[in-house]
Amino acid sequence: MGKTRALILLCAAVGLCHCRLVTVPTGPLLRVEGQPLSIRCDVSEYEGPREQDFEWMVTRGMETIKVISTFDEHFSERSFQDRIRSGDISVSRLKDNAVELRIQEARISDSATYQCSTPSTDSVISGNYKAAVQLKVVPNSLIVAPDAPNPVIREGGSIRLLCNVSRNFLEGIYLSLTWSVKKGSSLLEDLLTFGPDMGVMAGDNYMRRYTDGGMRLEMGNGVSHSLVLSGATPDDQGMYVCTARLWTREQGAWNRIQEKTMEMGEVTVTPTANSLSVQVQDDSTLSTGETLLLTCSVSAEASMDLEVTWLMNGTRVLAHLSRDGVLTNTSDVVDVRRLGKWDFQLKVHSLELSDAGLYACKVSAWVQRDGGQWYRATEKISDPAHVHVIKHSKYAA
Template structure:
């Protein structure tokens, strides 16, 4: 199959974007379809660090070989702009070539969550891994690795008992880390109490049961374990205010780890024995969420945010009412983004502090007295 360099690049990249493969799998898929001379030239040197660079290199090499062929053959001057990337024409005895079409992505896919996965020390966590679009037995096996820049350590396997590297066997034998099958095609790596030293890149791999090696057989995800540095320090509000005055609710919230994490602050009130009622939340995306019973008041300007920075968060309740009497609470929550393109929020930590009770004294209203009725003498007869 012959494709011009531009058509090839666009079509391959377009189809690649629809697959859930990792870059090594796409790289192998791309190399699979190259002609012998281009593939040999590429493999004779270090592979480019990215798929885009590999595609560009293949196009440049194809242009170079095309120019050489034209230089050796009589005829008109070569036209580099019409160069082609050539896919091999196979005989019936050769394996089936890569097909650019609807079947492009029909191959094994191993998936882990999009990282980095940020968790707080001491929490019980798990990392899920799924495999799909595979051939062979319905029940698939899995292997977990810990990947470093200079080496890869074997952690645990669903089928090989002595799989773990000797340096991590005590870790596994203690039960601090283990695996749990979630079905035929899913597994999770579990941490009893995750530690900062557990931070790293974890690889989920599946041994091949396919008739043809195609797709991605492993997926990596980075785990970041941070210490619990979230602090909440509310200022004690004025314990008694008159109706119509303001209630100032000030809360200082800080954290030591700011990369990948975001804060939200919620002000709430507890009236007597009633459950905690949310007044207003700011964050984690710099948006404001108002409690159901305070929507109109916020719209009317009765709730004002004071955000000077430096971890200071303030909320002012203007024109206090007797219904504002109660115990106030400040709650800080630490969040991370997760999912594709960070579309979803996941809460990793929450801390609440009592701010104090506020009594609202109703304003005394002057008692209205009935007006005296003066007698009307205008129509009285003269005596």
């Protein structure tokens, strides 16, 4: 860049209208064996046709070899002709005054100094007509080997996504890891990315979950890295993927030079609704003045908090017991008690004829995420029990 600035200042000093400037990226450029690469070349401040021509050459030690030209099909030397014919090496025009030298599969032997030059179309020779950059191709050492997650998770459980990544550490090359999920026929969706600058970026739909602690990154020994999703819901099921990328820092921006993606495995989240059952005891017949006792029995395989509502004839709320034990919507003759973890007893004192009807128990299951956030996982209502009330007779035996 110092020579370029000096050249511009020199042109300005001598008062020239045009001062041809050929530029390539600032090197050295680091690339990975077997990966595609491109080197851009631009020319500006020139006279003549808008569309300019370009020639590429490489220098290794004292030897300079012609690679490819935009206008001379016989320019290439024999050592490159097979790769050019196969399309492995090509030159692509980006604009009238810009091209890219492209290599589809970089070789270690491609390491060299690459020179881009432009034949003059100027009335006066001024400026620079060629520019060079050093390219270094390093061995492909990136290995991505994720561990398969547990294929079946109960709702409210945790999904651990372990991604093992190894590589040769080279100065100037940085690593990033991205965990993603593909749900059904939808596109791949990023959960979280770590790196290449040691930063962490959550996906658009997972930012709050990361902030609340429901998604956390666990860095291992430099090889094994885990992303943990806690408080899993059925929406979390899908195919999980781990992607490792290698980057270099060029012209103040991150440039990706390699990417490897591996499927980790399919995860199914069993909904709480699948294991939750609610039942009220059988029909009963009582007399006026007696006490009605009904038990709502709940069974579930997952860990959850329960909220219980007793209903009469489908709509009338007799009592509501919150998941923290607060009883509301009741009267002096109605009471609800919790018997152990899974049973809830309804007691109606001094039955009247109007108390006859259908009694049902509605249960809401709540699951807590890490960070304290609760969500209603599912809700179920028992089949109703038919309660018959007959008028008490003082003459009954």
